[in-house]
Amino acid sequence: MKILSYISAIIAIVFLNSCEDVVHVDLDTAAPRLVINGSIQWQKGTVGNEQKIRLTTTTGYYDTVIPSISGATVTVTNSDNVTFNFIEEVPNSGIYLCHNFVPEIDKTYVMTVVLNGETYTATETLKSVAPITTIEQKNEGGFSGTDVEIKTFYNDPGNADNFYMFKYKSSINAMPTYDVSEDKFYQGNEFFGYYTNEDIAAGDQLNITIYGISKRYFEYMKKLILISMGSGGPFSTPPATVRGNIVNQTHPDNYALGYFNLSETDIKNYTIQ
The missing domain is CATH 2.60.40 (Immunoglobulin-like)
Structure with a gap:
């Protein structure tokens, strides 16, 4: 009963003050973790040679700037053992670009990211899409x-x-x-x-x-x-971290967040009538 009374009191206080005060909750911040946005997208009707992979880290809930990661070696290798290099052309941007990528439907690709002596890999197949x-x-x-x-x-x-x-x-x-x-x-x-x-x-x-x-x-x-x-x-169990397909081959416990995927896409622009 004490717990229920305590929760009720908190709800009442927040409700009574919601019209005047902004509630800023102090949150614990975990150590930054690598985030790999490895989304290869091949739009129908294009060559698909221009691709990018972005590296960032996690940050505090209230932070407005997402830290970028530089100095990594990023490659994608297909099942024919052809390797495509992704280069950070703009220093400190965390955006790694490739200008000669070759997308092929149903071909398997392996992304490799080497950073600070650790190697991260992920394997995925490029999937077609109905237009x-x-x-x-x-x-x-x-x-x-x-x-x-x-x-x-x-x-x-x-x-x-x-x-x-x-x-x-x-x-x-x-x-x-x-x-x-x-x-x-x-x-x-x-x-x-x-x-x-x-x-x-x-x-x-x-x-x-x-x-x-x-x-x-x-x-x-x-x-x-x-x-x-x-x-x-509001009273559900907090969600667990959703893990993608990226594996730290050097230290598995130091996993990265994000996902490596390859998709054929179709895009339409529509004006609301």
Whole structure:
């Protein structure tokens, strides 16, 4: 009973002061951990030779600057033993560029990052994607019946199990939203990605990207999306760290965050009607 009374008191205090004061909670900050954003994206209709991998570290919750990592050796090698070098052309940017990458559907690639005497590796296969066929808009969506709903259609090929990721970047929001889908219940049929926004209006722009992804990356992104939505409620167990496919071969306990994935993509720009 003492614990319940204590929690109730805290809630009451926060509620009574919420109109006047900003609550700043002191949080413990863990030691920085390497983050590898190794997302290789091959847009349909392009050569796909220009690619980048970004290295950063984790930082405090209230920090506004994400630290970049320089001085690493970054390579990607395909299953034919052809190696592509990623070079940090702008000092201290943490962005490593490759200008001669060769993307091939269903080919396996190994990313290697050597930093401070430690070697990180990840293996992934480049997945194809079904192209976007049509985009439909409905203006009577959501609980209110006034939200804009967008359906992005594609024809799923029936000869394999396929996994998809959608990214929606609107002109009115700073950050994109993501969704993932698997063809378990619509294999070989037409299906759609779904986006809704109560604030978007006629004339606003929506950039839509569909990615072909692996099953493991689908499961990884699904977990991240659920965490970002806060689906567990205010008193749920704090989520554990979501580990990607990157392995520290030198010291396994000093793992890196992030994921190495390769996707064929299709992109459409849509103007809200």
